[in-house]
Amino acid sequence: MALYSSSTGVAPARPLVAELVGTFILVFVGCSVAVAGALQRPTAGPSYDSLAVALGFGIALVAVVAAIGPISGGHVNPAVTIGQAAIGQFPWRSVPGYLGAQLAGAILAAFAIWLCFGDAARDDANLGATALADGVNVGQGLLTEALITFVLVFVVGLVASDPRVPSAQIASIAVGFALAAGVFIGGPLTGGGVNPARALGPMIVSGQLDDFWLYIIGPVIGGLLGAFVAAYVLRAFQQEQEDGGH
Template sequence: MDTAQRQQEGSAGLYGSRTGTNMAAAGAAELIGTAILVFGGTGVATAASLAQPVAGAGYDSLATPLAFGVALLAVVAAIGHVSGAHVNPAVTLGLAVTRKFPWKYVPVYVVAQLVGAILGALGTWVAFGAPGRDRAALASTVPAVGVGPLQALVVEAVVTFILVFVVISVATDDRVADAVAPIAVGAALTVGVFVAGPVTGGAVNPVRALGPMIVSGSFPSWWVYLVGPIVGGVVAAVIYDRFVRKADSP
């Protein structure tokens, strides 16, 4: 084992998690965390699409971005110390490319995330029944009318860049206070969904898009939501690692 490999194995992951110490627990945490994120976000998005009432009034356009952001905040606080709370292949791959996460564990995390997303989408189907799947497609993301594939891909890449840049900065740099991380990450996802929602549906995460697509059986522009977030996430991780991390605190 070379020095770089030893450093990878022995170094702390996101939010103080320890890479490789218990991959069964980490994989389970990623599965459960992604399921919570997808169920929480798509459940609210599906309810909004169906104009379901909430204590008398229907969901509005603010509900979905806030639901995804709050769900991610809760997940990071709950499992960040166990698995790093990646819950997003764009985060996992960004960390792997910058040698902050071992490549050999990437398949475990990505599979756990995809299975979790499918379970989260199934939960939304159970909650809202046939109308949720048939009329709302379980909140599957789809480019808005008039939005071409290239525009949608660029938007997904940009908003995922924002999310992953924030994740990498607050969760891997010991100059950032621990209590800030979950709030910052949840806020970054909220902003991303606010911006991208009217254009692409605001996946900001390949499995958030693919989980509902698989369960609903609808795959509109699926490759946009696979390629865009991964490119944005990897670029964000590289830029932070190569250029921003080196700056000293004032």
């Protein structure tokens, strides 16, 4: 099965379990690094910094996509799921189950972080929940989330569908790097959500729901744009190949 495509032929529950566990791993790893940095908990030497947070999310996504891609497509992000469905690369009938599994995985990850790091993780670090930085207004935040999610889903659309790309070998690396890039950009402004499930899980468990809608609408808009632009670029290439073959 191609990465990010339909899971036809796989037992229906297995892709949902894969998406739940995959999203759990992504949020648990990335937000744990964010919490450790916020609480100044060192591993050896200084505590984690902003660089570690972006790398934590990116590395976790590389591992997750490589692990569950053949089972569920490795979406672990509602913006990816909706974008792929909108361009016909994923069945709409499977979207609600995927979104539910992704949100459940993120919520479970937030509880796991609370258990591992204690009450300080929730009270002082909000379990790594995203939030607008001082001086960043809602419009800037919405635009930032849309743009960084556009980058991620554009990359997903091309590495998953371009026949020239050996998806099984490089898709996970490309997508993980795209997520890290998004967090590098968005981190200082919005916390770098890029993913409604990743944002909502810690928000719900920590009770910090300020501007929660921004982290849904921004990524969904960016994801749809990224998916359609990637599909357009790929179709243009395919048309050139067909015209060249005549």
